Amino acid sequence: MDYKEDLEPKMDQNFVAVRYNVEIEGPAIKxxxxxxxxxxxxxxxxxxxxxxxxxxxxxxxxxxxxxxxxxxxxxxxxxxxxxxxxxxxxxxxxxxxxxxxxxxxxxxxxxxxxxxxxxxxxxGHKSETKGTVVSFVAEGDPHDIGKNLIVMFLRAAGYDAIDLGRDVPTDDVIKAVKEYNPLFVTGTALMTTTMTVFPKVVEKLQENGLEVPAIGCGGGAVRKDFVESFPMSVYGVEAYHTPKLADAILKDKKTWKDLRKEYSEIVGEFVPEYS
Ligand code: B12
The missing domain is CATH 1.10.1240.10 (Methionine synthase domain)
Incomplete structure (x- = not known):
């Protein structure tokens, strides 16, 4: 007997779909x-x-x-x-x-x-180095696309960007500040659970008697008022703003307080968060 002839007419496609809990929704939209x-x-x-x-x-x-x-x-x-x-x-x-x-x-x-x-x-990378910037993604956070952009823009602008990577233990950030004495630190956090690392970094720096002109804190979950609730920090909006913020620290000796007040002028464009 040809088993195909015997089985196929009995096969009910609707039954197959129901059995596997598949809902036929029609053509998918792009x-x-x-x-x-x-x-x-x-x-x-x-x-x-x-x-x-x-x-x-x-x-x-x-x-x-x-x-x-x-x-x-x-x-x-x-x-x-x-x-x-x-x-x-x-x-x-x-x-x-x-x-x-x-x-x-x-x-x-x-x-x-x-x-x-x-x-x-x-x-590319500029050959001469303007200064050192340390970049990290907060401990517990795997999202590193924004941080990678920051490192890229910094290097293209002639900064020596020390890339600490993602999910960086807070103590490693402190160690890097001790070792490199950077003019700027950038921190990125995409999750509400990991952005709490930023005030801890500041606290540990203070405990160790360390100071940096500014720590730029940004990333999906981060908001300006949160960043402005602890010292030494400035809320960072766009990755390409980073070299401009670093330039302001380097050339005009701006501090975190100045960056908060003059963010839009420093980056040279209207930034709604700072209006
Ligand atoms: C891509 C992505 C992932 C990828 C990450 C890949 C990678 N290598 O980064 C993967 C798949 C790994 C991932 C995993 C997870 N993800 Co995810 N992910 C995203 C997504 C879609 C995009 C994030 C992104 O890359 N954006 C683009 C980059 C460029 O943005 P950015 O980093 O924020 O940087 C910009 C600015 O913030 C700024 N910036 C950043 N830092 C700084 C610093 C300074 C100084 C300056 C000036 C500017 C600046 O510059 C950039 C713009 O120019 C978001 C959704 C969203 N709406 O954001 C969710 C999102 C961040 N993920 C989320 C979650 C929950 C997770 C998981 C926990 C999910 C899970 N259930 O397992 C896991 C993490 C697991 C873990 N190990 O802990 C949530 C976080 C929710 C919250 N509020 O806490 C989000 C918001 C999605 C959502 N709506 O639920 N994710």
């Missing part, structure tokens, strides 16, 4: 068709294709689109801010809405960093 994502994505090329590659978690497309844009002479900073960052913003939104999951975040994050590395090659 992530870029989501109403809120549409408001985030740029319309202008090459930024749109670059943002879409991150949104589609397509590492190869991210790399090739960024390379193509760089070959055409597009500024690497614009590629990051108007393309790659918009892509990851859209990914964040879909994660918050429950459409994307952790693996999506990881793949999209990899795609973004692939593009960032390509931009870094063009931005």
């Amino acid at each position: 992530p870029e068709e989501d109403h809120d994502v549409r408001n985030i994505l740029p319309d202008e090329e090459p930024y749109r294709s670059i943002a879409l590659a991150v949104l589609h978690e397509d590492r190869e497309a991210s790399l090739s689109n960024v390379k193509k844009a760089l070959d055409e002479g597009v500024s690497p900073i614009e590629i990051i801010n108007k393309g790659l960052m918009k892509g990851i913003d859209a990914v964040s939104l879909l994660y918050t809405k429950g459409f994307y999951f952790l693996p999506d975040l990881m793949l999209a994050g990899d795609g973004m960093m692939e593009g960032v590395k390509e931009c870094e090659k063009v931005l």
